[in-house]
Structure formats: C-alpha cells, structure tokens
Amino acid sequence: MALSFCAQRPAAFLRAPGQFLLSWPRLSSRDPPLEETVIRIPRAWQLRLQKVESKAARRARLAAAAATPNTRAGKLLLRTRREDLSQGTGFVVGRWERPRLVSDGWKHRLSRGDYFQLERTKQELPQARDKANSSSSFPELGVEPQVAAALQDALAISEPTAVQKQAIPVLLGGHNALCAAETGSVLPSRELAGQVRSIASYLCVRLGLQVREIGGGRGMAMVRRKLCSGPTDLLVTTPGALCKALRRRMLSLEKLCFLVLDEVDTLLDPSFVDLVEDILQQTPFATNSKEVNNDWDPKTQLVAMGATLPKGLGDLLSKVTDLSSFSMLTSYYLHRLQPHVEQKFVRLKGSDKVSELLQLLKDQNSTSGAVLIFCSGARTVNWLGYILDDHKVKHVRLQGQMPAAMRADIFTRFQTGQFNILVCTDIASRGLDTTRVELVVNYDFPPTLHDYLHRVGRVGRVGSKFPGTVISFVTHKWDVDLVKKIEMAARKRAPLPGMEAPVKKP
Structure with missing residues (x-):
C-alpha cells in the first residue's frame, strides 16, 4: 500500500467548501476498494485559492472585452488608425467602465505620429436645433x-x-x-x-x-x-x-x-x-x-x-x-465636447510641429475660412511669425504685450478679412467674434481643460458658415494627461472632469 500510494496521485474532487474528497485508484481488480478520505483545507488556503481564481476570471473578462469590437456598422464617434480602438456612435461605454484609450501610451517616444479624431456627429449647432424646435421670440420673452x-x-x-x-x-x-x-x-x-x-x-x-x-x-x-x-x-x-x-x-x-x-x-x-x-x-x-x-x-x-x-x-x-x-x-452641452466640431489630436515631436503646421496651411483652400493658431506665450507667437514670414505665409499676430491700439487694429483687420491667418495667445480665445474662422490649430496644447473648451468655441459658432475643425499638437507628457481626460469624456459622452458648476441648482 505504501508503494502504491507514492506511485499514483490521488484523484481530487471538490465535495464542499473547504473540503476535498481524495480517492486512490485500485492497483488491480483483485484488490479491495479503498475507503474515501476527506481532507479539510485551512481557511487561509481557501482565501488564497479564491484570490487566484478571481484574478484569472478578471483576466478572462478583460481579454473578452478587448476582443469585443468598439465599432458597429455605421458612423464613427472616434476614429484612429488602429481599428480595434476606434469607437462607433452605437457603442456605449458604461459609467464605471474604463475603456482602452488611444492616448494611453502617448508618453512613450515611440508613440510619435499616432493620432485620434473625434468625428462630427452633428451637422448643426445645438443652439440651431433648439431654435428650430421652438417658436418663442424675444418679444414673447x-x-x-x-x-x-x-x-x-x-x-x-x-x-x-x-x-x-x-x-x-x-x-x-x-x-x-x-x-x-x-x-x-x-x-x-x-x-x-x-x-x-x-x-x-x-x-x-x-x-x-x-x-x-x-x-x-x-x-x-x-x-x-x-x-x-x-x-x-x-x-x-x-x-x-x-x-x-x-x-x-x-x-x-x-x-x-x-x-x-x-x-x-x-x-x-x-x-x-x-x-x-x-x-x-x-x-x-x-x-x-x-x-x-x-x-x-x-x-x-x-x-x-x-x-x-x-x-x-x-x-x-x-x-x-x-x-x-x-x-x-x-445649457445641456455645458462643459461637454461640441458634437458639431471635428477635433483631431496628433502626437508629435516638438521639432516636427513647424513642418506639420506649414503642411496644414498649404492644404488650406484659399476660398476656405480663416485660421486661428494658438501659442502658449508672446515669445512663441513672435518666433512662429518669423517662421511664417520666411515661408511667405501672409498672417497677423496678436498677443498681450502689444499696445492696446495696435491690438484693436490687428483684430479688426482679421475680422474684416484682410488677413486669413491669426497667430495668437489665449487673448483671442474668449468672447471675440470669430464667425469667419474655419480651422483652429493648437500649436501649443492649452494648459487647462477650460482653455481647451474656449479655443474649440472659436469655431462652429452661431452665424458661422463653417462647421469648424480643431487640430491639436500633443508634445509634452503633461499635454497627454489632459488629452486622456478629453478622450475618456468623448468615449463616455460625459462632461469634462473637474468642471462642475460652482452653485448647484435649487
């Protein structure tokens, strides 16, 4: 019996929580059957087995979620060159679900050249749809x-x-x-x-x-x-x-x-x-x-x-x-990404931004709308202006260090169509009349989500003939942190984080 016990492994069957039923096979048909033996497993072992099983189940669930396509036949909400990370308008991400993001790996230098684009899911402004659905007038109010x-x-x-x-x-x-x-x-x-x-x-x-x-x-x-x-x-x-x-x-x-x-x-x-x-x-x-x-x-x-x-x-x-x-x-779309504005994010090396910008301006049709190019500071505005001068690109510059009279004259010339390209700081991102603008280029990515929303708000405005496009160059690691929040909000169709109203509705 001792030799047979060591040579053959027992067959184990789960009998009840914390118990295993062990039985040894008979050496031959002549041997008498062995009695079944119940071995009790310590509680610590049980918890360890359950933990291993839960990890395996979690890995299986994540693998199944990764294999599930985010796209369906029809229109795309988010487009990227990796089809498994594109997302269709019919795909809904759960509130507590953490979807895979295109920008997850963008802090690595090998991600340069990657991009994703938020498609235009609405063809008209939310305000225009509201006006079409209501007959109220100013005198009635x-x-x-x-x-x-x-x-x-x-x-x-x-x-x-x-x-x-x-x-x-x-x-x-x-x-x-x-x-x-x-x-x-x-x-x-x-x-x-x-x-x-x-x-x-x-x-x-x-x-x-x-x-x-x-x-x-x-x-x-x-x-x-x-x-x-x-x-x-x-x-x-x-x-x-x-x-x-x-x-x-x-x-x-x-x-x-x-x-x-x-x-x-x-x-x-x-x-x-x-x-x-x-x-x-x-x-x-x-x-x-x-x-x-x-x-x-x-x-x-x-x-x-x-x-x-x-x-x-x-x-x-x-x-x-x-x-x-x-x-x-x-309004409903407060602190949300505008569905009628196309928004593209491009991961670039800092030294490649100038060539990318020049190509964008070259592709811009002469009959198209105006272009706003946002920079982080006055020095960058002036430096980029010299680069555009060298390439014979007609433009004007606007930054806060200019005298008030000069700033007023520059923006008037841009508004009236004498110039179609304005290189500026965030001084031009708030409130100014930019209905002529068709393209916004974030040459330097904005420092906050508030600033991003205001820059996007320069296109697709009430009275504009152009639906508007925004292209953002992403170069720094801190830029990627903001881009990940934007992509997550877009996939979940949720407001941007950290922008709750200061006073709650009664």
Missing part, C-alpha cells in the same frame, strides 16, 4: 420691441437660443443669476470690451440710452474725460480700468442697478481676481428680486456669464452676497 427690432436689423437675430430662453425671464424678474452656455459688464480684455460697446451702442440708441467704454492702456486722463463727458447709462469696462477709476473717486457704484461679469472664468484668473473682488466689495448687491425692484433704494442685480463656470466662483460670490439668491442657468 419680455424684451422691448425696439431692442428686438434692433437685433433683427443689426445682427439678423430673430429667435433666441435655448439658454436665452431660460435667462431672459429670470433676469427680467430681478433675480441674480449664473448663466453658462457652450458659446460664448466687467470684461477681461480691451478687444472684447470694444466689441460689446459697439453692439450695445446700436441697441441702446433706439432706447435713448448712453453707452460709454473705458479700458486700460490709454491713460487715466482719457478715462476721466469719458466719464465727465455726460451721463452714462451703460458702462462697458475692464477690471483694471474700473478699479483705478473707483480708487480715484471718478465714479461710485452705490446707485448701480446691474453688474454683469462676462467671461467670468477668466475674471477668476490670478491677474484679475483681486480686482474683481475689490469691485464686488464696493457694490450693494440685492439678495432678492424685491430689493432690485425697490424704487426708493434699489440694490444691484448680479449676473455672471461664461462658457465655463469655475469652482472658485461660488467662494468669491459668497463673500459679498447670499448664494441661495442665485438662479443657475445652463
């Missing part, structure tokens, strides 16, 4: 007939967008509001202030209202002359110019009726936030609609607007007023 007529005559705007339908009744009701939409007063730049003033002047002239603009870069003597030239009903200004005027007691905000913070995410930039807080501290804000409509002692109604709403906005506003008094007005 409570807008003065003279203003509605001016909108039609000056801008050919007759129907409000979805977010305007939400916002106009709330604002006319005297409520404080946070308003955000995917397109997109105290203003962050002189160019945007001038643009708002020109439109506001045309709309207000029919109402007998006087509009004035003050901005930085022109000296306080000019600001004083403008403020002393007569009564002002609507003042369009930048934070720096307004703060200087307040400190010199050129004007007071005690009788201010409305304060609009446009491009509010930019106003929370370190270069602006202290100025904005100083302005807010000097403004007597209303906590309800009754205080706004009080004829004897009216308080200021506050409206903050932008294409994105940063988290720090709630902390800033809570210092000067009650957050519960705010109405939250947002």
Whole structure:
C-alpha cells in the first residue's frame, strides 16, 4: 500500500467548501476498494485559492472585452488608425467602465505620429436645433420691441437660443443669476470690451440710452474725460480700468442697478481676481428680486456669464452676497465636447510641429475660412511669425504685450478679412467674434481643460458658415494627461472632469 500510494496521485474532487474528497485508484481488480478520505483545507488556503481564481476570471473578462469590437456598422464617434480602438456612435461605454484609450501610451517616444479624431456627429449647432424646435421670440420673452427690432436689423437675430430662453425671464424678474452656455459688464480684455460697446451702442440708441467704454492702456486722463463727458447709462469696462477709476473717486457704484461679469472664468484668473473682488466689495448687491425692484433704494442685480463656470466662483460670490439668491442657468452641452466640431489630436515631436503646421496651411483652400493658431506665450507667437514670414505665409499676430491700439487694429483687420491667418495667445480665445474662422490649430496644447473648451468655441459658432475643425499638437507628457481626460469624456459622452458648476441648482 505504501508503494502504491507514492506511485499514483490521488484523484481530487471538490465535495464542499473547504473540503476535498481524495480517492486512490485500485492497483488491480483483485484488490479491495479503498475507503474515501476527506481532507479539510485551512481557511487561509481557501482565501488564497479564491484570490487566484478571481484574478484569472478578471483576466478572462478583460481579454473578452478587448476582443469585443468598439465599432458597429455605421458612423464613427472616434476614429484612429488602429481599428480595434476606434469607437462607433452605437457603442456605449458604461459609467464605471474604463475603456482602452488611444492616448494611453502617448508618453512613450515611440508613440510619435499616432493620432485620434473625434468625428462630427452633428451637422448643426445645438443652439440651431433648439431654435428650430421652438417658436418663442424675444418679444414673447419680455424684451422691448425696439431692442428686438434692433437685433433683427443689426445682427439678423430673430429667435433666441435655448439658454436665452431660460435667462431672459429670470433676469427680467430681478433675480441674480449664473448663466453658462457652450458659446460664448466687467470684461477681461480691451478687444472684447470694444466689441460689446459697439453692439450695445446700436441697441441702446433706439432706447435713448448712453453707452460709454473705458479700458486700460490709454491713460487715466482719457478715462476721466469719458466719464465727465455726460451721463452714462451703460458702462462697458475692464477690471483694471474700473478699479483705478473707483480708487480715484471718478465714479461710485452705490446707485448701480446691474453688474454683469462676462467671461467670468477668466475674471477668476490670478491677474484679475483681486480686482474683481475689490469691485464686488464696493457694490450693494440685492439678495432678492424685491430689493432690485425697490424704487426708493434699489440694490444691484448680479449676473455672471461664461462658457465655463469655475469652482472658485461660488467662494468669491459668497463673500459679498447670499448664494441661495442665485438662479443657475445652463445649457445641456455645458462643459461637454461640441458634437458639431471635428477635433483631431496628433502626437508629435516638438521639432516636427513647424513642418506639420506649414503642411496644414498649404492644404488650406484659399476660398476656405480663416485660421486661428494658438501659442502658449508672446515669445512663441513672435518666433512662429518669423517662421511664417520666411515661408511667405501672409498672417497677423496678436498677443498681450502689444499696445492696446495696435491690438484693436490687428483684430479688426482679421475680422474684416484682410488677413486669413491669426497667430495668437489665449487673448483671442474668449468672447471675440470669430464667425469667419474655419480651422483652429493648437500649436501649443492649452494648459487647462477650460482653455481647451474656449479655443474649440472659436469655431462652429452661431452665424458661422463653417462647421469648424480643431487640430491639436500633443508634445509634452503633461499635454497627454489632459488629452486622456478629453478622450475618456468623448468615449463616455460625459462632461469634462473637474468642471462642475460652482452653485448647484435649487
């Protein structure tokens, strides 16, 4: 028996949890059958066996998921040269599922030359679809007939967008509001202030209202002359110019009726936030609609607007007023990638970006729309401009170190079509009228997801003839971190992470 026990392995059968049934085969038919023996397995061994089994099951599940195609017959949501990583519009990624990303390996130098492209899944703007599905008009929302007529005559705007339908009744009701939409007063730049003033002047002239603009870069003597030239009903200004005027007691905000913070995410930039807080501290804000409509002692109604709403906005506003008094007005596509704009991400070596850019500009049809090329700083704008000059590429440059008058003249020439290529910093990514733009090139990838959304917002705008395309050059490891978040949000059809609204809807 001892020899047979060592020479032959027992057959093991699972009898119950923690038990194995062992039996040895008979040496011959003449031998009597052996009794079955039950061996109990220690608890630690059982847990170890279960852990090994769960790892194997997980590997099998991941292998099966990898073998499952992300595409179906029909339109693609995400296109790449690796077909197994492309994703069709009919494929849905679960909320907690972690799909395979094209950009997962982009921090390795061997990934240079790889790319993926977010296809255009909608052929028209979300605002255009909303207008087509509704018959509301500006007069029906409570807008003065003279203003509605001016909108039609000056801008050919007759129907409000979805977010305007939400916002106009709330604002006319005297409520404080946070308003955000995917397109997109105290203003962050002189160019945007001038643009708002020109439109506001045309709309207000029919109402007998006087509009004035003050901005930085022109000296306080000019600001004083403008403020002393007569009564002002609507003042369009930048934070720096307004703060200087307040400190010199050129004007007071005690009788201010409305304060609009446009491009509010930019106003929370370190270069602006202290100025904005100083302005807010000097403004007597209303906590309800009754205080706004009080004829004897009216308080200021506050409206903050932008294409994105940063988290720090709630902390800033809570210092000067009650957050519960705010109405939250947002569109569905807020903080989401725009479905009507084609977006391509190309992994490149830094020294290859110039040649790639020149090829893009060469392929651009002369009858096509304008091109915006975004750089990280003024030095890069100037350097890239010299390169384009050497290759006889007609263009203009726009960056913050230029004098105010020069910046205004440059952007006017670009808007009017004298130049079709603008090399710029993020100074041109907020609010400016860029309906002529067909292509945006992120020569330097933006530093934040907020900046990426604003750059994408330069194309596919209301009134534009072009659906728009954005091409981003990805060179650094920190660029890849942002690209992975963008790709994940695109595959899950979810908002970009870390961009939650600062005040929750009641």
